[in-house]
Amino acid sequence: xxxxxxxxxxxxxxxxxxxxxxxxxxxxxxxxxxxxxxxxxxxxxxxxxxxxxxxxxxxxxxxxxxxxxxxxxxxxxxxxxxxxxxxxxxxxxxxxxxxxxxxxxxxxxxxxxxxxxxxxxxxxxxxxxxxxxxxxxxxxxxxxxxxxxxxxxxxxxxxxxxxxxxxxxxxxxxxxxxxxxxxxxxxxxxxxxxxxxxxxxxxxxxxxxxxxxxxxxxxxxxxxxxxxxxxxxxxxxxxxxxxxxxxxxxxxxxxxxxxxxxxxxxxxxxxxxxxxxxxxxxxxxxxxxxxxxxxxxxxxxxxxxxxxxxxxxxxxxxxxxxxxxxxxxxxxxxxxxxxxxxxxxxxxxxxxxxxxxxxxxxxxxxxxxxxxxxxxxxxxxxxxxxxxxxxxxxxxxxxxxxxxxxxxxxxxxxxxxxxxxxxxxxxxxxxxxxxxxxxxxxxxxxxxxxxxxxxxxxxxxxxxxxxxxxxxxxxxxxxxxxx
Amino acid sequence: xxxxxxxxxxxxxxxxxxxxxxxxxxxxxxxxxxxxxxxxxxxxxxxxxxxxxxxxxxxxxxxxxxxxxxxxxxxxxxxxxxxxxxxxxxxxxxxxx
Numbered sequence: 001x002x003x004x005x006x007x008x009x010x011x012x013x014x015x016x017x018x019x020x021x022x023x024x025x026x027x028x029x030x031x032x033x034x035x036x037x038x039x040x041x042x043x044x045x046x047x048x049x050x051x052x053x054x055x056x057x058x059x060x061x062x063x064x065x066x067x068x069x070x071x072x073x074x075x076x077x078x079x080x081x082x083x084x085x086x087x088x089x090x091x092x093x094x095x096x097x098x099x100x101x102x103x104x105x106x107x108x109x110x111x112x113x114x115x116x117x118x119x120x121x122x123x124x125x126x127x128x129x130x131x132x133x134x135x136x137x138x139x140x141x142x143x144x145x146x147x148x149x150x151x152x153x154x155x156x157x158x159x160x161x162x163x164x165x166x167x168x169x170x171x172x173x174x175x176x177x178x179x180x181x182x183x184x185x186x187x188x189x190x191x192x193x194x195x196x197x198x199x200x201x202x203x204x205x206x207x208x209x210x211x212x213x214x215x216x217x218x219x220x221x222x223x224x225x226x227x228x229x230x231x232x233x234x235x236x237x238x239x240x241x242x243x244x245x246x247x248x249x250x251x252x253x254x255x256x257x258x259x260x261x262x263x264x265x266x267x268x269x270x271x272x273x274x275x276x277x278x279x280x281x282x283x284x285x286x287x288x289x290x291x292x293x294x295x296x297x298x299x300x301x302x303x304x305x306x307x308x309x310x311x312x313x314x315x316x317x318x319x320x321x322x323x324x325x326x327x328x329x330x331x332x333x334x335x336x337x338x339x340x341x342x343x344x345x346x347x348x349x350x351x352x353x354x355x356x357x358x359x360x361x362x363x364x365x366x367x368x369x370x371x372x373x374x375x376x377x378x379x380x381x382x383x384x385x386x387x388x389x390x391x392x393x394x395x396x397x398x399x400x401x402x403x404x405x406x407x408x409x410x411x412x413x414x415x416x417x418x419x420x421x422x423x424x425x426x427x428x429x430x431x432x433x434x435x436x437x438x439x440x441x442x443x444x445x446x447x448x449x450x451x452x453x454x455x456x457x458x459x460x461x462x463x464x465x466x467x468x469x470x471x472x473x474x475x476x477x478x479x480x481x482x483x
Numbered sequence: 484x485x486x487x488x489x490x491x492x493x494x495x496x497x498x499x500x501x502x503x504x505x506x507x508x509x510x511x512x513x514x515x516x517x518x519x520x521x522x523x524x525x526x527x528x529x530x531x532x533x534x535x536x537x538x539x540x541x542x543x544x545x546x547x548x549x550x551x552x553x554x555x556x557x558x559x560x561x562x563x564x565x566x567x568x569x570x571x572x573x574x575x576x577x578x579x580x
Binding site for chain 2: 006017026027028033035036041042044045046047049050051059060061062063064065082084089091092093140141142144145148149150151152153198205277279282286287289290291297423
């Protein structure tokens with residue numbers, strides 16, 4: 001694929017590597033027993049460990065270790081049975097310890113790879129460099145007071161997985177597809193909820209540009225981008241900024257930048273270069289993290305079906321096109337919904353209705369599929385009603401409308417509103433006869449304008465409130481009017 | 484190996500410690516003595532010795548705890564030492580990157 005950007009001196013290639021920070025799903029924090037629930041009263045989920053009080057000692061949460069190993073397995077990565085916790089030292093008010101407990105040169109998970117899904121059913125492999133465990137920091141609020149920042153430590157010490165990719169992506173689309181894929185895998189594994197609005201998943205994007213075939217250029221890191229859309233915008237802006245600088249004869253300075261969603265631009269953070277001097281050293285409070293092969297194999301046995309395999313199964317078992325299947329599995333919730341809805345139902349129709357009517361409704365009301373007022377069981381029933389001829393496709397759309405408001409069972413909606421399809425030929429014939437009788441001019445005009453047939457169909461549908469079997473209406477009209 | 488005055492100032496800055504000129508000289512001497520001692524240790528041949536990450540045996544890994552909420556919920560105590568607080572928040576001089 002051609003991902004080159006045009007500059008005034010020719011083509012440029014973008015090189016992108018991504019660090020994802022993913023909050024682990026756990027009840028309590030990585031090294032303390034305080035709760036991880038999002039949105040609680042500030043500073044109520046803080047222990048003396050999380051507040052960095054002197055003499056407090058960290059004790060690791062076994063579930064967080066399991067979650068990291070599980071995610072590593074989901075990324076086809078090497079699991080390290082021996083890893084080390086290090087202190088990453090820096091000063092910031094929402095980091096009360098003065099250091100973040102992280103992993104430096106011996107992380108819990110090593111090299112892996114994922115397949116990302118691109119436009120036109122193309123897959124691309126992106127290599128994972130590593131995954132390590134670390135603590136999240138607290139939160140600073142800067143807009144509460146003219147001269148003070150407010151600090152909330154509820155998030156301080158929550159377990160994060162930092163997933164580092166190799167610089168294998170070369171367009172904003174690939175970067176977006178990568179983050180979506182990692183998020184989706186973690187949602188399937190239930191190791192991270194992937195909620196970017198609540199900050200459970202944040203991405204740092206490394207962007208550099210080069211002439212095709214050249215060595216890697218100097219990179220800039222865009223910190224904490226928190227939506228898939230912003231990831232795309234930030235990369236587009238940053239790549240063009242760097243190309244312009246170089247073409248104007250300037251040098252790219254390696255720096256950390258922030259993306260401003262309002263302006264759609266990145267800007268330099270004020271922090272000095274030396275803020276990157278983290279002076280890592282092994283945390284003397286923590287022994288090496290070790291576990292057996294058996295521990296890893298037991299986790300491997302609990303792995304759910306991951307999106308790539310599920311897609312293949314959807315193609316094989318439900319006879320879906322690879323394109324349809326990849327849309328369905330791209331969110332675990334959508335794939336789950338589809339599987340429930342298509343139990344005993346025409347699965348191709350179910351897929352069409354989910355991707356068409358349901359998605360456009362959910363989009364309109366800004367809801368996710370697990371908030372859908374229409375249960376998958378009810379959507380399945382609706383489709384069965386169409387499939388077995390009980391209702392017409394047109395009526396089905398009306399019933400769908402009603403279901404989005406009431407959430408009712410489609411069968412009871414059909415019964416209470418008299419919406420069953422009229423397939424009785426005698427009944428349809430009677431209606432058609434009366435229309436022909438009342439509209440002699442149209443019958444005559446039909447001889448010159450065969451398109452007028454549509455008008456007759458419309459009249460029948462109007463008369464029956466859309467309930468007439470369209471095939472039968474066509475057949476009878478044809479036999480009576482086209483001789 | 485040794486450090487110079489600039490290194491000492493940089494380390495002080497990273498550690499948010501302010502040093503006057505005579506202190507810089509004092510710590511320069513101290514640090515270089517420590518480094519000299521470590522240099523001496525480096526003379527030992529450790530080619531075939533794996534790094535010691537803890538004083539426990541190699542098999543003695545980290546102790547793990549169950550994932551149970553057992554702590555927190557004492558905001559008053561948490562912020563009681565803060566020089567400045569408001570409505571349960573720590574207040575710090577404004578920091579924006």
